[in-house]
Amino acid sequence: MIPYLLRQSGALALRVFLGLAIGGFAHYLLYRLFLPVQPFIYVAF
Amino acid sequence: MTFLKIKNLVFLLAIPLGFGLASWFGLNAESYSKPSRFVRFHYHISPETLFFPTFSMLENLALSRWKPGKTIVIIAGNSILNGYGQNEADVWSLRLQDELGDRYAVVNLSFRGALPFEGGMLVAESLQRRGLPVVLVTNTSPGTVGRVAGETYGYLYYDALYKQRLHSHPARRANILEWEKTASKSVREQQTELRRGALLDSWFHFQGLWHHVAYRYFFTTWNQRTRLTFWRSRDKYIDDLPVEPGNEQRFQSDLSSELAITRGFSINLAEFEEKIGWELLQPPMEIAGDLIEDMIPKPIRARTIVLLSQNAPIYRSKLTNRERDRDELVFKGYAALWQSYGFTCKIVGEDFDNQDFYDRSHLTATGGRKLALQVADYVRQLTPP
Numbered sequence: 001m002i003p004y005l006l007r008q009s010g011a012l013a014l015r016v017f018l019g020l021a022i023g024g025f026a027h028y029l030l031y032r033l034f035l036p037v038q039p040f041i042y043v044a045f
Numbered sequence: 046m047t048f049l050k051i052k053n054l055v056f057l058l059a060i061p062l063g064f065g066l067a068s069w070f071g072l073n074a075e076s077y078s079k080p081s082r083f084v085r086f087h088y089h090i091s092p093e094t095l096f097f098p099t100f101s102m103l104e105n106l107a108l109s110r111w112k113p114g115k116t117i118v119i120i121a122g123n124s125i126l127n128g129y130g131q132n133e134a135d136v137w138s139l140r141l142q143d144e145l146g147d148r149y150a151v152v153n154l155s156f157r158g159a160l161p162f163e164g165g166m167l168v169a170e171s172l173q174r175r176g177l178p179v180v181l182v183t184n185t186s187p188g189t190v191g192r193v194a195g196e197t198y199g200y201l202y203y204d205a206l207y208k209q210r211l212h213s214h215p216a217r218r219a220n221i222l223e224w225e226k227t228a229s230k231s232v233r234e235q236q237t238e239l240r241r242g243a244l245l246d247s248w249f250h251f252q253g254l255w256h257h258v259a260y261r262y263f264f265t266t267w268n269q270r271t272r273l274t275f276w277r278s279r280d281k282y283i284d285d286l287p288v289e290p291g292n293e294q295r296f297q298s299d300l301s302s303e304l305a306i307t308r309g310f311s312i313n314l315a316e317f318e319e320k321i322g323w324e325l326l327q328p329p330m331e332i333a334g335d336l337i338e339d340m341i342p343k344p345i346r347a348r349t350i351v352l353l354s355q356n357a358p359i360y361r362s363k364l365t366n367r368e369r370d371r372d373e374l375v376f377k378g379y380a381a382l383w384q385s386y387g388f389t390c391k392i393v394g395e396d397f398d399n400q401d402f403y404d405r406s407h408l409t410a411t412g413g414r415k416l417a418l419q420v421a422d423y424v425r426q427l428t429p430p
Contacts (some may be wrong), residue, residue: 033242
């Protein structure tokens, strides 16, 4: 039972972390999209 | 609800939470983020290397030097006031601070290639709105006024505008919108994008956060100047603007093109009448006057010193007598124009010698010291004890 709960809470924490990271990345993308440089693809990577 | 559904729900909720947290960090960064050990905007903290200092960074730089009882002296303008040609330790604004003493806090917010009222003026405006004592020092050439938006540093105008830092001055917005109507499609699209970006940034503060990260931690965009070390945080870079060369290497650029630029300061601003001599042309003066009226709110004018920068004597001495007369008339005429709108306007560089110039327009350390002495006088006259 306890290993199962640990696994599940680990999975939950992972999803929280992933969600936060994606939200942060979306915020970063706004900065990059509005950086006044063109074309975007040239500076994206 | 199954555990799988809970996990998915948590994941979906964490995305806006992450975005919201980043926005909150950005909002906080706007209140403190600024370059440290700041003297001036050098290449690595300027748009030349894709680092676009935010309006709040400029404001924080000025505020960090201010204490009650002090007057903030903000230097705007172009590369001449940026100290291009002077060592970081010799930049003229440091000499100006020495000369003015503790009653004043001098901050150099000029950028290379900037128009006289881009960037720095907006900071002066914002601080004046907050009731702080401010003096603005900027420079230009006769006939050049320009808009606060539309060029490289125009993003600062939208940044300040959407964060409600500026005086209400409807004529400025109307003028910019009117100008946009006559601009090319690509310019109109660029301005629209800048406005959209600034509006979104006023809600989500992404420029504040990611420019803070870029300055303190790491940079994410490759560019020509930093190349393979583009990822380094911008606080690691030193000020490597060019410094004055030896006497024999100075004034080596093409004489005819430098002379053409020197003549260009006045050639289209006056005409010669046989019986009268040189006369100022009215249309360019009216255009300049209209731009001054539209771009610069009245409250800041009385606190602004506009410097009309003269060219190096080596080039002025090669003008014909007639051209020199025209040059003199145009400089004096445009100084009078600025004064008629409530500014203090002074011509600088007329009494400097060739040793004071790095090239046609930029100053060496000795030229910078002379400029600092003159500007200190003008600032004191504007702010009697």
